[in-house]
Amino acid sequence: MVAVASPVKHAVRAEDVNLYYGTKHALKGVNFAAPSRQVTAMIGPSGCGKSSFLRCLNRMNDRIPGAKVTGKFEVAGMDPYAKNADLMRLRRAVGMLFQKPNPFPSSVFENIALAPSLHYGIKGSTLEGMVEETLKRAALWDEVKDHLRRSALELSGGQQQRLCLARMLAVEPEILLMDEPCSALDPISTGKIEDLISELSKDYTVLIVTHNLQQAHRVSSQLAFFMLGELVEMGDTEAVFESAQSEVTRDYLSGRFG
Template identity: 60%
Template sequence: MMATMAIPQQKTAIETIDLSVAYNGKPALRGVSLAFPENAVTALIGPSGCGKSTLLRALNRMNDRIPNAEMTGRVLLKGRDIYDRRINLTRLRREVGMVFQKPNPFPMSIFENVALGPRLHYGLRGRALQEVVEDALRKAALWDEVKDELSKSGLALSGGQQQRLCIARMLAVQPQILLMDEPCSALDPISTQKIEELITELGKQYTVIVVTHNLQQAARISHYTGFLMYGEVVEWGETRQLFERPARAETEDYIHGRFG
């Protein structure tokens, strides 16, 4: 078993220990041990099919949804294995939020989209609920655009606004770790820029883990980067170092666009 790759002098928010995932017997992740630093933005990069999304989805157990997915290894959140049978799945996903590649607002009003989580999880109503919704929308940099039309359908928003609505919806549940699976790949450049600024801002308060196939984006927004290939971590470290002085030849080839 390989030693966990951790960033020295950084507190760990969530870590994987010798994590392997296979779909129908086909390995997607092979013994990944990574410690994600707290209150920082970590990017996961790598060619298509390298396992970066699988790794991300393993962190809040969204892989549970996929039939015939087998997993070995452990994922520790605050020292507890989230795959332990006694773990409360609802609580795990409250603490580890997720935003998907394609914005997926619920077919209800903007307010209801954000209010659903805190209402169901914390029983908030009335004034308290409104405050949480407003706070989440502000943090997601969407409040100013929607404050006068909170009762409008979430689906009436533009793609970029929808994605920020999904971020607000996640924040309203009060998570500590934010998982983002290629959050900009369905968006235009201007919306992408807004989301990137937002991620940078969120990285100050939250542990953010972003899967992206956009290398410039990874370089712009992240403090740490993991480079995956064939289900394994090839290189892992501070983003600047990984992009400017990669330790491995594969990393250098990939970030200079020689494959992938």
């Protein structure tokens, strides 16, 4: 027997993924793997399927009527599409940050405390400690520590996105999915989120969809280029930026189309 050495541990693997929205074939035979505790960026023109692919991983596509997914998956050691898949467990292990900040219309504290108290029954001072801890990890604590009981909707857009990040971390996931998390933010807020992503990749596997090539370059170590529902190319970010294998990728990265 030949032992196949696998130096890289993958937190996300997907083989031959096809996604249909009704009759629309949105993902075509995608093979994808994201290494653990690294940032994998997914880029490509609008409608290329990168967000759709992300939403396959925590089965948020279930919420779209007519969506059908086929393929083999392994996400955080689980098969999301197994017959007896525990979706709540899957989504506890796989957090998601959305394009637009979507804090709940309740206090800053409750935004973070809700999920851990429901999932793990955490209460009282433990809960308070956890809220503080996650807010610190999201670099938001100093800005909100005196207003924990104020509504989250009073925060700025950038603060709201970091709150959503903290809210996600409070569930203690392994994988963080980010769907263009900075597209609604100004450059300074974007910078803060990017710093956080780099910091978080020490402990988490991060998959980020972005339209911003510079951002992909700055934050990621792996790069996946999607086009018309296909995964055209995937590899080390530097390598792909330096010398992409496919001509389409080179054209896209050089800004010839977008």
